[in-house]
Amino acid sequence: MIEAIREELRQSADAKYKKFQESLVPGLTTMMGVRMPKLREMAKKIAKEDITEFWEKADDTCYEELMLKGIVIGYVKMDQEKQAQALEDFVPKINNWAICDCSCVTYKFMRKDTSYWFAFLERFLDSKHEFEIRFALVSMLNHFVTEEYIDRLLERLNHINSHAYYVQMAAAWAVSVCYIKFPEKTTLFLQTDTMDTFTHNKSIQKIRESYQVSKEEKDKLLKWKREESGK
Template identity: 60%
Template structure:
């Protein structure tokens, strides 16, 4: 990592920005822009490279970059979020940093890529599940998505499947990225707990779009039998 040559930012922030410029790919920028609507300040750095940069920056100086990251730049915001998963933070620091970061999430890609780094949620699951519940009850689209994606990453297990399904049945938000996250979560629930999840679907707790999208995603899975796919097809709704 270079010596700090600027009186405005730390060495770690300067290094991160140099790495982003060095690894920017204009062709990937145009491709990825089509996948993330509304993306403006975007260099075109691929996610594996962002993870690599995040790991090194987190080891070097987490706090400086967390303070100095440009929230308006896609890659810097994603690195800011990923670093929470890679830095050596106490449990209280992890909570506080997530509380600071989650309101900044403004697209599905930052949400999902960052959530997958929070493997610390595999430990102290009772505490982290309670933490996620508060976001699942939010009225903000990406705060809810953060909760649902974190749940599908780390909490679809014997201890939490019933509570995850309960929350999925209670979420009420018209945001497209909430509904897609809910459908994705239901599909993962089905793969791991098919009987419980089919019973959940038969209760008709989801709105039409999320219900049908959940079934579509389940039927697209190679881990679901042909017989199950045909049976689930009969549960689709035809909203008129």
């Protein structure tokens, strides 16, 4: 199975796409250049079979093979305990934003037992590792910006203690998604939050970049920007 997967990856590699993607993902040296739609197609096919061999033999240092592992979790049918075990194994191996974000969006199973999965993700928010925290934030912004979880999510965003760049950017992204769905609550949050200045201002910037926000709202949001010499 694993050799067939590798052969399919080799045949699907695109040198121009590889060069383009490497420009977007700093430090990426193990990419073959397979486009995301193809990887999702392959992951869905892998998920229909016994994934044991693939999981054990996939090369975690290869961008595409690690990406496949991440998105297969979202497609394969397995019980909640095994999903959690797979994530416990996968998440510490995430080493760039692309693998993190493309994987997280597939985890729609988290919406079926929100109490369990929100608690599962919260543990990663307390990690010392940049991409483990980003994994939690990106999963939350994809699956937990809901009436039930908006207050808890904003509260957690207010207490992110990492100044790692990809954590700060994910937190700002999460705040912007919260604003689109819950503008009043998020506006109040931005008036009193204790996020670091970079994340706070980046949150406002990302909200103002949205086509779903009116010019009037965008102008009002500028009131809450902080001086960079602040917090």
